[in-house]
Amino acid sequence: MKTTETRAIIEVDGLTKVYGANGTAVHALRGIDMNVAAGEFVALIGPSGSGKSTLMAILGCLDSPTAGSYRFDGERVDGLSGSALARIRNEKIGFVFQNYNLLPKASVVRNVELPMLYAGVARRERRERALELLETVGIGDKARQLPAALSGGQRQRVAVARALANRPKMLLADEPTGALDSKTGHEVLALFQDLHSRGNTVLLVTHDPTIAALAGRRVEIHDGLVRPEEAAA
Amino acid sequence: MSAGQGAFRERVRSAWTEMRENPGRSTLQALGVMLGVASVLGGFSIADSQRRRAEELFVKIGGLDKLNVQPAAAVKDGTTPSALQTANLGLRGVDAESGESLDRMRVAGVSQQKMARMRVRSPYADQERQVSGIAGDYFAINGYSLEAGRTFSAHDLESAAPVAILGKEAASVFFPTGDVVGQQLRVGDTPVTVIGLLREKVFRFREGQGNIFAWRNRLIALPASLVARRMQGDAYERLDRVTFRLPEIHAMSGFSKQLDVLLTANHRLQRDFRLDDMAARMKKMESQGDIYNMIFMLSGVLALLGGGMVNVNIQMATLKERVREVGVKMAIGAGGREIFKEFMTEALLLTGAGGLVGLAIGIAFSKIITASIGIPLHMEAASFAWAYVLAAVFGFVFALYPAVKASRLSPMEALRYE
Numbered sequence: 001m002k003t004t005e006t007r008a009i010i011e012v013d014g015l016t017k018v019y020g021a022n023g024t025a026v027h028a029l030r031g032i033d034m035n036v037a038a039g040e041f042v043a044l045i046g047p048s049g050s051g052k053s054t055l056m057a058i059l060g061c062l063d064s065p066t067a068g069s070y071r072f073d074g075e076r077v078d079g080l081s082g083s084a085l086a087r088i089r090n091e092k093i094g095f096v097f098q099n100y101n102l103l104p105k106a107s108v109v110r111n112v113e114l115p116m117l118y119a120g121v122a123r124r125e126r127r128e129r130a131l132e133l134l135e136t137v138g139i140g141d142k143a144r145q146l147p148a149a150l151s152g153g154q155r156q157r158v159a160v161a162r163a164l165a166n167r168p169k170m171l172l173a174d175e176p177t178g179a180l181d182s183k184t185g186h187e188v189l190a191l192f193q194d195l196h197s198r199g200n201t202v203l204l205v206t207h208d209p210t211i212a213a214l215a216g217r218r219v220e221i222h223d224g225l226v227r228p229e230e231a232a233a
Numbered sequence: 234m235s236a237g238q239g240a241f242r243e244r245v246r247s248a249w250t251e252m253r254e255n256p257g258r259s260t261l262q263a264l265g266v267m268l269g270v271a272s273v274l275g276g277f278s279i280a281d282s283q284r285r286r287a288e289e290l291f292v293k294i295g296g297l298d299k300l301n302v303q304p305a306a307a308v309k310d311g312t313t314p315s316a317l318q319t320a321n322l323g324l325r326g327v328d329a330e331s332g333e334s335l336d337r338m339r340v341a342g343v344s345q346q347k348m349a350r351m352r353v354r355s356p357y358a359d360q361e362r363q364v365s366g367i368a369g370d371y372f373a374i375n376g377y378s379l380e381a382g383r384t385f386s387a388h389d390l391e392s393a394a395p396v397a398i399l400g401k402e403a404a405s406v407f408f409p410t411g412d413v414v415g416q417q418l419r420v421g422d423t424p425v426t427v428i429g430l431l432r433e434k435v436f437r438f439r440e441g442q443g444n445i446f447a448w449r450n451r452l453i454a455l456p457a458s459l460v461a462r463r464m465q466g467d468a469y470e471r472l473d474r475v476t477f478r479l480p481e482i483h484a485m486s487g488f489s490k491q492l493d494v495l496l497t498a499n500h501r502l503q504r505d506f507r508l509d510d511m512a513a514r515m516k517k518m519e520s521q522g523d524i525y526n527m528i529f530m531l532s533g534v535l536a537l538l539g540g541g542m543v544n545v546n547i548q549m550a551t552l553k554e555r556v557r558e559v560g561v562k563m564a565i566g567a568g569g570r571e572i573f574k575e576f577m578t579e580a581l582l583l584t585g586a587g588g589l590v591g592l593a594i595g596i597a598f599s600k601i602i603t604a605s606i607g608i609p610l611h612m613e614a615a616s617f618a619w620a621y622v623l624a625a626v627f628g629f630v631f632a633l634y635p636a637v638k639a640s641r642l643s644p645m646e647a648l649r650y651e
Contacts, residue, residue, distance in 0.1 A: 062564060062645045083568035089644075090566020101561045101648065105254035115565040117243060162565065 008071070009170050009201050010036035010059060015068035015078075016224075017054050028054040030224035031068070036203060038169070041196040043215035044205045051224040053174070056205045060093055060172045061085045073169050090118050094163025098175035100155045102147040108158050109134065109143040115165040133161040137191060153184035160191060170201040177211060189214055248579040261547050262580075263587030265540020270591025270624045271598055272536040276529025277616035278599035284525065285611040290436065290445075299374065300489055302328065302475040302496065305507040321503050323471040326457075328506075329369060331499060332477055332492050339488060342370035342478040347457045347471070349464060354419040355407035362403070364420055364453045366460025372398075372431075374478045375449070382414035382429035385456055393458035398429035400452035421464050425455065439607035530619075537623060541631035544580075548635040553650065559639050560647030569640040576636035577629075584628025588621050595620060 017029040028051045036042050046052035057063040058070065061077055064085075070078040073092055077085065089095075094115075102111045112130040121129070134140045137157040139150075147155055156176060163171055173192065177185030193214060196202050204215055212218050220227040252259040304324040326345055333343045347366035352359070365371075368390050372378070382398070389396055397418055404413045404427075413430045434446040461470040477492070479485050493508055500506065548555070559572055567575070596612070603610040 057645045060564075062648070063643070083570060086563065086566055086568035086571070086644075089564060095564050097564075097648075101557075101564070103558060103561060106250070110250070114562070117247065118562075118566040118571060120240065123243075166566070 007038045007074075008035050009038050009040075009073055010034065010203075011069075011071040012059070013069045015055070015058065015065045015070060017051075017058065017063075018066045028224055029058075029065070032221075032224075032226055034219055034226055036170075036201065038201055039196075039199055041193070041202045041214075041216040042204070043212035043218045044203060044221065045207065045209065045212040045218055046221035047207055050221045052205060052207075052221045054224075055221060056172065056174055056203075059203065060095060061088045090115060091166055092169040094160075094165070094168035094171045096156065096159045096163050096171065096173040096176045098178040100147070100152075100159045100179075102155060102158055102162075104147055106146075107143070108139070108145055108147060108150070111147065111158055112162045112165055115162060119166050121166075129165065130161070133164055134158070136164075137161045151184070152180050153187060156180065156184075156188050157191065160188070160195075164195075170203060171195065172203050172205070174205045175207070176204070177206075177208075185211075244574055244578045245582065248575065248582050251575075251579055252583065258547060258551055259583055262544050263583045263590070265537070265543040266584050266587035266624050266628055267540075267591040267594060269533060269537030269540045269627065270588045270620045271594035273530065273533025273623055274592055274595030274612075274616055274620040275598035275602065276533055277526065277619065278595065278610065278612045279602050280525035280529050281613050281616060282599070282603050282608050282611040286608045298478055298480055298485070299509075300477045300479065300485060300492070301509045302332070302477075302492070303473065303507050304471070305505060317501055318503055318505070321500055321505055322469045324473070324475060324506055325469060325471055326368065328496055328499065329472070329475045331495060332475065335491055335495055336484075336488055339479050339481060339484050340477055341480050342374050344369040344371035344374045344476045344478075345457050345472050346371065346474040346476070347460045348473045349460050351421045351464065352419075353407065353453060355416070357409055358407050360406070362453055363451075364455055364460065366457035367454050368457040370478070371454070371476075374476055376434065377431045377449075377452075380430045380432040382427070384429055385454075390456045390458060393456055393462050395423055395425040395459060395463075396428045396456065397425045398431060398452075398454045399427055400431050400450040400454075401433040402447070402450035403453050404430050420453070420455065423459070423463055425459075441607060533620065533623060537627040541627050544631050545634065555639065556642065556647050556650040559642050560644055560650060563642070563644035564648060569642075572642075573636050573640035576639050577632055580628060580632030580636065581625075584624055584632070588624040588628075591624065592617060592620065 012032055012034045015029055015032040016027065019026040019028055030051075032055060044052055044056065054063070058065050059072075061072065061080075062085075064080075065078050068078065069076065072088065075088075077088060080088070095101075102108075103114070106114070109127070109130045112133055113126045116126040116129065131140065131143055134143050134157075137160050139154050139157050139161075142150055142154060142158075147158065150158065156179075159176075160171075163173075171192070176192070177188055180188060189211065192202055192204065196216075202215075204211070206212055302324060329343045329345050333340050345368040349364050349366065351362060351364050353362040353364065354360075367385075372384060377400075379398075380401075384398065385394075385396065388394065397420065399407070399413060407418060408416055408427075413427055416427045418425050418427055431450075431452065434449045435444045436446045437444060457472065458470060461467045477488070479488055489508055496506055496508075497504060559567075562572060562575075563569075599612065600610055
């Protein structure tokens, strides 16, 4: 991955997000500038209400900014249509959520297959890759089970496997250890570090400074702005 | 986005998986369709069975394919008939002949009938009875068939031969020993020879009901010429009824009008005869069927509407679960269109499967109802098609709302939905 290390995955310029109408408008983001290069492990940190979740949603192409520009993987994505954003999420971003967000009634392997289903990957290939990924995250033996039969740590591993399904440009983890005890949490974080060491770009959203310390770089959000001293990289 | 080949198959497969993963929800959703289809099919089939039975009856008792002409009084009571009116000879054999020649292509049979009440005697019984003087294709038109002996020959009919053919009941009254053909009978003062015995006619509208054709077995048939000439001394051989049979039911109204014009001309513009109003009869039959169909269609539609409501209700009740699901799917890359297609595929699959089960329930339902009212079940392919198409339409329409709603969710809001 050495050749692509200098290439920017995220280029954000003057990003703002306003909720609500004129009178009751809430300015969640008030002009964010930040960059993430390919292969970086970045922690996005900030207390609740700082606008961190809003930024995460926009960076993850789940939401559109009110103003400002956002280039993801060299492509301008602010103002793209819903279906275009869906395609970017599908092909280039892997999500890991605090509460796992697995489909409760689908088996573990089917959960991992789902992003590939939307990408139009053939059935056999899908199944093979899903099993391979489950092996990678260390729960290859749980493929046929339902998420409810798994422990929190195992569920989060399923979520990581699912996030990796379409070989994304970036892993976006939103408080991935928030629902886990500290031991399991550390295991999951170790998994992210491992993935980073293998060349994956990881953006970790957290409110916990000790977790953020594991990342190569911290970006702190406060009152809808990036704290200046942390922004320099 | 599952573009590329086999996307549809994938969608059906995953919809099927979805259904299997949520058996309770799926069954409830399909239930409305099942009941709707069952009630439409059941309703149609019961109406069809009933109507088929009524048509059978109608055909058997001299139904739609026959046109009767009877004499009617051209002169009102208390007025003196004009010379023109008295000069008319009433309904006669010549009317039957001219009617037949009106449209030889279509008229399949003509019968003539002359009624009389006579004293009928045999060695075993002596009764006042109605006797029928007949000519033409009387037996064929009225669905009689011979059990023994022979029918009247052309010569018998022309020469007013003293011969008789008996219905089953008449035969058993006058010849209880069972030996009928060749026996002698006195009708009025005329001795006649029984040359034929008719098969018993039976028709019950439902199992266990009485034979509504019992009166037909009382027939004592003689040549019309015998009754008119020898027994009543009527040289003009006036008739009580002429019946035309037209196998093509749709030609009936036209023929009826033509015959009316012709007979009016023949009778010197005196309307001393009466035609069955076929058009009115046909209309009545048809409108009866239409009303049945309307009623059952309406009840089926109401059932489907109810089913649709149930469906939407369930969608609403499971909304939270579903919205989260949609959020997750969107986060991992499903676009609005993909979500829409998933919802629709699932709903249509449910409708399809529920519809099939509904057809089975409908068949069972119709069987039970028709068996309980004692008529044979008659189902038409069109009823199946109607029931299924209606279900499909309702399934589609009611699926549309939740599917559109789901597809328009914002991924972020859906993920955070509580």
